[in-house]
Amino acid sequence: xxxxxxxxxxxxxxxxxxxxxxxxxxxxxxxxxxxxxxxxxxxxxxxxxxxxxxxxxxxxxxxxxxxxxxxxxxxxxxxxxxxxxxxxxxxxxxxxxxxxxxxxxxxxxxxx
Amino acid sequence: xxxxxxxxxxxxxxxxxxxxxxxxxxxxxxxxxxxxxxxxxxxxxxxxxxxxxxxxxxxxxxxxxxxxxxxxxxxxxxxxxxxxxxxxxxxxxxxxxxxxxxxxxxxxxxxxxxxxxxxxxxxxxxxxxxxxxxxxxxx
Numbered sequence: 107x108x109x110x111x112x113x114x115x116x117x118x119x120x121x122x123x124x125x126x127x128x129x130x131x132x133x134x135x136x137x138x139x140x141x142x143x144x145x146x147x148x149x150x151x152x153x154x155x156x157x158x159x160x161x162x163x164x165x166x167x168x169x170x171x172x173x174x175x176x177x178x179x180x181x182x183x184x185x186x187x188x189x190x191x192x193x194x195x196x197x198x199x200x201x202x203x204x205x206x207x208x209x210x211x212x213x214x215x216x217x218x
Numbered sequence: 219x220x221x222x223x224x225x226x227x228x229x230x231x232x233x234x235x236x237x238x239x240x241x242x243x244x245x246x247x248x249x250x251x252x253x254x255x256x257x258x259x260x261x262x263x264x265x266x267x268x269x270x271x272x273x274x275x276x277x278x279x280x281x282x283x284x285x286x287x288x289x290x291x292x293x294x295x296x297x298x299x300x301x302x303x304x305x306x307x308x309x310x311x312x313x314x315x316x317x318x319x320x321x322x323x324x325x326x327x328x329x330x331x332x333x334x335x336x337x338x339x340x341x342x343x344x345x346x347x348x349x350x351x352x353x354x355x356x357x
Binding site: 137139140143144148156158159161163164166167169184192 | 233234235236237240241244254255258261262265266269321322323325326327328330331334
């Protein structure tokens, strides 16, 4: 499923969507950045509440398909700018991390 | 292919903007059309090294060598050194301060990640003199 399809299916907020056709092949939820780099896989939808610009750098290094801010968290200005500059998909939702991870997993399962 | 040598300075003190050297290296590796997973592993190794340098050593520099079948990344700083390397290599051990932790760093996974994503890793460190971490990533 593409990031655009996931966004539409879960009515996500699209803060930055420069690569809507990127394939989401899995998911990871976490806020400790090195933990994310150690565990997330390329193509993951990364769910986090961290919203500073280091999140953009981690997303680039780890090759995730998108960053998904949960709990209604909004990106700070620097993260938003960096996401747009570096071609990073940055989405948001008012749902909690647990619920959101469940929903992403459900949508991906239906695609199989 | 001749070995390509790249050098990147790593500014100290700016944890918010850290990652510039790693981003530049990643772009250089992409231009060489290397396998995506190799680029990903090298990028994470270098980014973790860069973050460590900014948090602990007030910056330093990175030397990158790209050969036919491997990439060498050397992270060189003149910071305080690592008193106990075995302890520093343990997952979850960190001496990072509150500011780093508030930004999502300091999980004690930096060096373990560098080991995880490299094929070979060597740490040369002297307390009060600095640290050089060398990582080899096979292509």
